[in-house]
Amino acid sequence: YFLQMSEWQSNPSDKALLRDTWSDDWEDLYNLGSDIYLYIFKVMPACKSLFPWIPKYEAEGRDFAQGKEFRSQALKFVQTIAHVVNNVNHLERMEGFLYDIGQRHVQYASRGFKPQYWDIFQDAIQAALANKMKSLPKLTKEERERVILIWRDIALYIILHMKDGYNDGMKGVNRYPGGVIIDH
Structure with a gap:
């Protein structure tokens, strides 16, 4: 399955459903990014240590999720999904x-x-997007079930390629040494 996901292929109706269930609305993006990070921190609290500003907020008794750093990080992550x-x-x-x-x-x-x-x-990513899909009233039951699977595949595709880059980087290998050029 991982080999197949490294070159994800889909049909036009799946791609249309994917685009139709995505929103570029700033608040929607923030909420999705926030849901992703709050899930991560709930499941693996040790991940908080990756963000130096979180302990500062917690030491002051403040909610880090209300801080500008969290908002920025949440948006950064979903902008990657949006790009895909x-x-x-x-x-x-x-x-x-x-x-x-x-x-x-x-x-x-x-x-x-x-x-x-x-x-x-x-x-x-999968959990946050599945919850978002469940909240979209315009989808039929079949569309909702299908788009949750499509988003699962997209999450796997994204993480598979990030994980490859990380694992290679830990070995000092870079398959794209000249940098990555993205043609919008």
């Missing part, structure tokens, strides 16, 4: 982009980033 959705007809262009994000996460190993965190991120 916007390029769903040419996902091969996204492989290097996602791989590079994985490469950049090597720097967080010193803060405690562990390879198994990728699986938690994947679960978080």
